[in-house]
Amino acid sequence: xxxxxxxxxxxxxxxxxxxxxxxxxxxxxxxxxxxxxxxxxxxxxxxxxxxxxxxxxxxxxxxxxxxxxxxxxxxxxxxxxxxxxxxxxxxxxxxxxxxxxxxxxxxxxxxxxxxxxxxxxxxxxxxxxxxxxxxxxxxxxxxxxxxxxxxxxxxxxxxxxxxxxxxxxxxxxxxxxxxxxxxxxxxxxxxxxxxxxxxxxxxxx
Amino acid sequence: xxxxxxxxxxxxxxxxxxxxxxxxxxxxxxxxxxxxxxxxxxxxxxxxxxxxxxxxxxxxxxxxxxxxxxxxxxxxxxxxxxxxxxxxxxxxxxxxxxxxxxxxxxxxxxxxxxxxxxxxxxxxxxxxxxxxxxxxxxxxxxxxxxxxxxxxxxxxxxxxxxxxxxxxxxxxxxxxxxxxxxxxxxxxxxxxxxxxxxxxxxxxx
Numbered sequence: 001x002x003x004x005x006x007x008x009x010x011x012x013x014x015x016x017x018x019x020x021x022x023x024x025x026x027x028x029x030x031x032x033x034x035x036x037x038x039x040x041x042x043x044x045x046x047x048x049x050x051x052x053x054x055x056x057x058x059x060x061x062x063x064x065x066x067x068x069x070x071x072x073x074x075x076x077x078x079x080x081x082x083x084x085x086x087x088x089x090x091x092x093x094x095x096x097x098x099x100x101x102x103x104x105x106x107x108x109x110x111x112x113x114x115x116x117x118x119x120x121x122x123x124x125x126x127x128x129x130x131x132x133x134x135x136x137x138x139x140x141x142x143x144x145x146x147x148x149x150x151x152x153x154x155x156x157x158x159x160x161x162x163x164x165x166x167x168x169x170x171x172x173x174x175x176x177x178x179x180x181x182x183x184x185x186x187x188x189x190x191x192x193x194x195x196x197x198x199x200x201x202x203x204x205x
Numbered sequence: 206x207x208x209x210x211x212x213x214x215x216x217x218x219x220x221x222x223x224x225x226x227x228x229x230x231x232x233x234x235x236x237x238x239x240x241x242x243x244x245x246x247x248x249x250x251x252x253x254x255x256x257x258x259x260x261x262x263x264x265x266x267x268x269x270x271x272x273x274x275x276x277x278x279x280x281x282x283x284x285x286x287x288x289x290x291x292x293x294x295x296x297x298x299x300x301x302x303x304x305x306x307x308x309x310x311x312x313x314x315x316x317x318x319x320x321x322x323x324x325x326x327x328x329x330x331x332x333x334x335x336x337x338x339x340x341x342x343x344x345x346x347x348x349x350x351x352x353x354x355x356x357x358x359x360x361x362x363x364x365x366x367x368x369x370x371x372x373x374x375x376x377x378x379x380x381x382x383x384x385x386x387x388x389x390x391x392x393x394x395x396x397x398x399x400x401x402x403x404x405x406x407x408x409x410x
Binding site for chain 2: 203
């Protein structure tokens with residue numbers, strides 16, 4: 001299947017994030033120009049993105065909110081439910097679990113892996129936490145294809161080769177270490193440090 | 206002062222993140238082509254970025270690591286030490302505090318604001334936590350100009366007008382709500398949901 005461009009996916013996700021906020025309005029319609037204005041982007045982008053996923057609005061009323069949310073969710077495969085694990089249960093790992101537990105992203109967290117004796121053999125939001133030694137067995141048993149890497153005592157690079165060998169197809173990297181992955185593993189860098197540096201750098205004195 | 210372009214800042218931060226990993230090597234030099242290869246980007250980009258900040262390497266040995274880290278840190282004003290607060294002390298807020306406590310980003314966290322009685326009047330990594338009612342007084346007293354917004358019970362939009370009035374110049378938004386800010390406040394969206402959606406969408410079956 002042909003994938004949408006990365007920037008389009010980002011914008012569509014952002015429209016959806018905003019629309020979900022307004023879905024219970026009395027008059028559940030929105031014009032592309034209002035959506036654009038709320039997100040401070042060009043309305044032409046909005047119309048082009050929505051055309052690309054085959055959604056059309058009414059001239060007089062705009063787009064129906066719930067329909068639009070559903071169409072975006074479908075195109076972004078938000079209901080596909082791939083299986084994921086969280087490796088390293090730091091605060092960042094817990095933040096991810098909080099968000100996944102809200103249920104509006106297309107991932108089922110099946111396992112947490114950590115080095116802390118306090119976490120191992122407990123469950124968090126009904127997700128079991130295992131020791132890192134169990135990773136190969138659990139990933140296979142639970143058909144896990146995605147991994148979210150958060151900081152832990154171990155160097156995350158030690159796990160990259162292992163993770164690749166287990167058939168993991170995508171990694172979201174929340175650690176402070178940039179990762180080098182084989183080309184067949186998709187990498188999402190989610191870099192707190194760069195974002196904090198940009199916050200300080202671009203904010204006026 | 207003329208600011209560097211956003212993408213350049215992102216790449217420079219990424220070089221720095223990677224270089225810090227190698228700074229204690231026996232032979233602390235790196236070639237631009239090796240830096241590019243480690244980050245899977247075009248070496249021309251690396252050379253252009255480093256030229257832009259006035260760093261030059263040696264033909265035979267490449268760039269000296271510690272010097273390069275220092276130059277990037279200086280250009281990104283990583284030692285400027287602006288004062289920041291964390292509003293909403295969820296797991297995401299705690300993850301940010303963890304990172305800021307490592308001390309290699311240009312922010313001093315002076316205060317945490319939260320609604321939970323368990324957190325208020327405690328300190329975390331030596332940072333005091335206040336109730337949201339105290340925000341105006343504390344922001345003024347501590348000369349805070351940056352805010353990191355993480356999820357809490359209150360709707361973050363309720364705070365945007367207040368934060369603007371307090372003279373905050375930049376906000377990093379970790380909440381699930383997209384924010385609309387006045388033009389004089391810099392916004393860094395740090396959107397967990399979109400990143401998770403991209404992880405699932407772009408990873409192969």
